Amino acid sequence: MKTTIQPSNDQMKKWIEQYVPAKDLFFVKEEHVSLFEEEILQALFIPEEEFFNHASYKQIQLANSYEYCNLSKEVEFVILAHANWITKIAPAKKEILLQIQVQMNRGLIFPRSYFPIGSLPLNEKGVINSEGESVVLYADLWEKTSFSAKAQLLKKYAQQWDDWGSEEVPVYLPRIIKKYANTFPIEAGSNCLSATLFAISQQEWMIHEWIHPQTFIKKLRMTHHLIKSEELIEGDVAVWETDEGQIQHASFHVGNKLFFNKNGQTFFNPWKIIGFDKLQAEWSQYSLKLYRQK
Structure with missing residues (x-):
């Protein structure tokens, strides 16, 4: 809804x-x-x-x-x-x-x-x-x-800066992710990469970091591996890249084709629940890669 x-x-x-x-x-x-x-x-x-x-x-x-x-x-x-x-x-x-x-x-x-x-x-x-x-x-x-x-x-x-529309927070989300889902930051810095790593690790301090691509991918590969399947399961991570392999966006799948997501690093960009189809439409100019927990 x-x-x-x-x-x-x-x-x-x-x-x-x-x-x-x-x-x-x-x-x-x-x-x-x-x-x-x-x-x-x-x-x-x-x-x-x-x-x-x-x-x-x-x-x-x-x-x-x-x-x-x-x-x-x-x-x-x-x-x-x-x-x-x-x-x-x-x-x-x-x-x-x-x-x-x-x-x-x-x-x-x-x-x-x-x-x-x-x-x-x-x-x-x-x-x-x-x-x-x-x-x-x-x-x-x-x-x-x-x-x-x-x-x-x-x-x-x-x-x-961002659409304030979102999907309702699923009742089954872990409490720590529920705390931030569909809310705004009070400080600048948190971006899509920190939001994704926070959702994976559920370490609260991590959501407030400004994380860059190399740090992100090294951390992601410690827990997740690249898959060829297009079938989503809870805990998957979607990463959108340029043809040169530069990461443009990442998001965490919380289940039922819903993602815990953040666009940009301003406090005007909320952490929110967003559907996969909408994410795909927003980042369609880039190549999608899926990572799954090892």
Whole structure:
């Protein structure tokens, strides 16, 4: 039977606390530097290559919030600033900086329609672009936005990352898997590979890890072997790979063609129960391999 997942109030509070980082990042090209020479004296100005190789800025929540994967290839520098830095910039320069963020395709940018009427400070101007009026979020603005407006925005936005529809949790699931099935994380990092290894091992700490493909396949092969059969039994693991053998997704079969599954590593991606046909449709461009417990 179909059901719809909803984040709990506690989960929403955690999302709101973590989603907009406490320090601001602004992505620019070298030609923009001269526009902010005086302002940059109160911030850090980091070359793009150094920024993306710096351990501090590789944190998963920074990468998810600012959507590093979608940034323009034209980014050459990153301004790292304290939360109140942008509030001290002249309004005209602030508007230019926020417009640049739209051009650089930075994360934390939303249509103004995502915000309830009257929920933004009166002096907060939207950025006009090809898609209409957008709001570029930064730490100080997020702090001044009401809880209800933040919750409404995140609920709307989260559903762009993942479908909140799922199958009901089977009654026969082990208690430890039931605890997480059809729920949302409160922190970023957990992905499909950690969810699968958790379901196999039922070691709770493992579900919160951000596991990469080589670690996953080595661990999987300790307990499971590749099979040729297309007949699913409880405990099987489905793995979708590219033609070159790169793992794109994995999921754990809990029985009756239902899988314990997670898409992506954001806290907007729930751990949920999903049917095999739907999984196959989502990952049909890749080759399916089945692994069975030894």
